[in-house]
Amino acid sequence: MGVFKYEAEYTSVIAPARLFKAFVLDADNLIPKIAPQAVKSAEILEGDGGVGTIKKITFGEGSTYSYVKHRIDAIDSENFVYSYSVIEGAPDSIEKICYETKLVASGSGTVIKSTSEYHVKGDVEIKEEHVKVGKEKASHLFKVIEAYLLEHHDAYN
Numbered sequence: 001m002g003v004f005k006y007e008a009e010y011t012s013v014i015a016p017a018r019l020f021k022a023f024v025l026d027a028d029n030l031i032p033k034i035a036p037q038a039v040k041s042a043e044i045l046e047g048d049g050g051v052g053t054i055k056k057i058t059f060g061e062g063s064t065y066s067y068v069k070h071r072i073d074a075i076d077s078e079n080f081v082y083s084y085s086v087i088e089g090a091p092d093s094i095e096k097i098c099y100e101t102k103l104v105a106s107g108s109g110t111v112i113k114s115t116s117e118y119h120v121k122g123d124v125e126i127k128e129e130h131v132k133v134g135k136e137k138a139s140h141l142f143k144v145i146e147a148y149l150l151e152h153h154d155a156y157n
Contacts, residue, residue, distance in 0.1 A: 003119050004126045008135050010112040012146050016080045016103040019110050021156040023145050024075065024082045024101070028055070031141070034148045036060055038141060051075060054087070065089055073098070080104070093124040112142060 012019055022030055028042035037060040047053030053072045059065060068089030075082055080103035085096050098117040103110050116134070118126050149155060 002123070002125075003117055006116045006118075006131050006135075008114045008116075008138065010114070010139055010142050011106065011109060012112060012142060013109040014146055014149050015108060016105050016110045018149060018156045019112075019145070020077065020080045020082075020103050022149055023103075023142070024080075025077070026156070030145070030148070035141060035144045037062070038137070038144075045069070047072070074100075093121055095119040095121055114138060 014022075028044075031039045032041050040058045040060050042055055042057050045054045045056055049072075051072055051074060054069060055072070056067055056069050058067045066089075068086045070084045070086045073083040073085055081100065083098065083100040085098045087096055090097055096119045098119070100115045102113040102115075104113060116131075120126065
């Protein structure tokens with residue numbers, strides 16, 4: 001089994017605490033509402049929303065995959081760190097994918113640091129174009145959330 005690690009950084013004009021509330025703590029409600037083409041629904045299958053919780057994320061029409069199940073590995077609301085692992089719904093060549101998102105204050109905004117670790121079966125290699133597509137989707141989702149927060153000044157304060 002090999003592990004391929006990719007990192008990305010995005011910036012936002014939204015403060016980390018507010019962005020964390022929207023993007024992490026209320027993502028199951030907010031994202032299907034403002035980006036249904038990306039995420040149709042999110043439901044808790046096991047747990048209370050904290051560490052160890054298993055969620056099913058159903059993607060919008062036209063997505064490569066219909067759903068994934070992920071397990072929450074860590075939520076740190078004080079340091080704005082969230083990590084989870086995709087445990088079902090990834091391609092057969094991938095054992096699991098681990099994600100960590102860290103929001104770091106930068107002036108009045110945020111630097112969003114994202115790390116993805118692909119744990120593959122056998123000698124499978126992750127193609128750069130697949131990673132690029134994933135990064136573009138993540139970047140777009142951050143921008144959609146940012147636009148929502150800019151338009152709704154009172155949300156998630």
